[in-house]
Amino acid sequence: MKKFGLATQIFVALVLGIIVGAVFYGNQTAIAYIVPIGDIFIHAIKMIVMPIVIAALVVAVASVGDMKKLGKLGGKTLLYFEIVTTIALGLGLLAANLFHPGSGVDITHLAKGDISAYEQTATATQKNGFAETIVHIVPKNVFESMAQGDLLPIIFFSVLFGLGVAATGDKGKPVLHFFEGVLEAMFWVTNQVMKAAPFGVFALIAVTVAKFGVGTLLPLGKLILVVYGTVVFFAVVVLGINAKLTGTNIFTLIKILKEELILSFTTASSEAVLPNIMKKMEQFGCSKAVVSFVIPTGYTFNLTGSAIYQSLAALFVAQMYHVHMSLTAQITLLFVLMLTSKGMAGVPGASFVVVLATLGSMGLPLEGVALIAGIDRILDMVRTSVNVLGNA
Incomplete structure (x- = not known):
């Protein structure tokens, strides 16, 4: 395997996973043996993310050390994220209007997925509103936020702590050196975990294919094509211009x-590549301070691939149920999505929850989302890759 690069190994694992999944389609007993391999890999990745984000932010902020400079960087970053995410949402709406992926879909033949867990999350998060989202940014217990993998409060704490380290001058130097050591050690751990990536990818893809088969994809094929086409167009044209x-x-x-x-495409997890992206963007010539601040923040605020999917999915459901949405309704939908997508930051299955919350507030049938649930994993793969590219 050493002759081949990691990208080749992962691609071979992807192809093998598809073949094994197709062979064992519907045979859940055989697939049950493969499931733990994928789970272990995802767990190992999640284990790395928090220490890297905290250490990288503390080192970056302490190195910048100036509140004014940091405020400028933060302001520019968030403004950029807002503009690009709005363009992505608009592009999703445009694609849905041009290609009408929901028209002519026979609802009676579609299998419904279980979305009860997402519905509960959407209801709980909707009740929270904007003020609670802001309150949520400040952690009441930083260790609790770490345990839950909640990035927003962690970013807030790490930035403050980094400023504290900078403010204490020479006394803060040992703390800064400690976090620099943590960062280097965690990058070493990342390299070891990544060696297992082909096995993780093989297991995750085999389980997905064995579970859904090709049959579930055909009725919703148009939606898959439109989502993939729009996301690729966004990556090449919009991100290309940027x-x-x-x-x-x-x-x-x-x-x-x-x-x-x-x-990120095969695992449908952007966390899987966070450490490596930070490393590569620094090697590419970006400053450590910018990389350490922009990439973790982007994981919460700059999910462009997800934004395209959210607006497309909302209109897809409307078209599927023959609900005509006027231009005014679509502009309202755009604003609702801008708010809900920010409010759902850090919520598990965020894209799905955003669509549910948005449909609820626009008076569209929630059952429509249950019909997309079966192929959500396939759509998740491509939107995750673009989220990753957009942050880079």
Whole structure:
């Protein structure tokens, strides 16, 4: 295996996973032996994320050390995220209007997925509103936030702590060196975990294919094609223009990040590649302070692939139930999505929960989302890759 790069190994694992999944389609007993391999890999990845985010932010902020500089960086970052996410939402609506993926879908033949857990989350989060979202950013117990994998409060704490380290001058230097050591050690751990990536990918893909088979994809094939097409268009054109404006080429970036993009695509987890992206963007020439602040924050606020999916899925459900949405209704939908997508940051299955919350507030049937649940994993794969590329 050493002759082949990680990207090749992951691709081979993906193909093998599809073949094994197809062979054992519907045979849950055989697949049960493969499930733990994928689960172990995802657990190992999640284990790495928190220490890296905390250490990277503390080191970056303590190195910048200036509240004014940091405020400027934060302001620019969030403004950029807001603009790009709004463009992504608008593009999703445009694609749904152009291609009508929901028209002509026979609802009676579609299998319903179980979305009860998502519905509860959507209801709970909707009740929270904007004020509670802001309150949620400040952790009442930083260790509780770490245990829950909640990035927003962790980012807030790490930035404050980093400023504290900088403010204490020489006394803070040993703390800074400690976190620099933690960061280096965690990157070493990441490299070890990534060696197991092909096995994790093989297991995750085999389980997905064995569970759903090809049959479930055919009725919703148009939706899959439109989502994939729009997301690729966004990556090449919108992110391509952004890259050009900053003096780089989107295809150069894709080439540098090919392993991470394949891995995030196959695992449908952007967390799986967070440490490596930070490392590669620094090697590419971005400053440590910018990388350490922008990438973890982007994981919460800059989910462009998810934004395209959310607006497309909402209109898809409307079209499926023959509900005509006027231009005014669609503009309202855009604003509702802008708010709900920010409010759901850090919620498990966030994209799905956002669509549910949005449909509820727009008076569209929630059952429609249950019909997409079966293929959500396939859509999740591509939107995760674009989330990753957008942050880079």
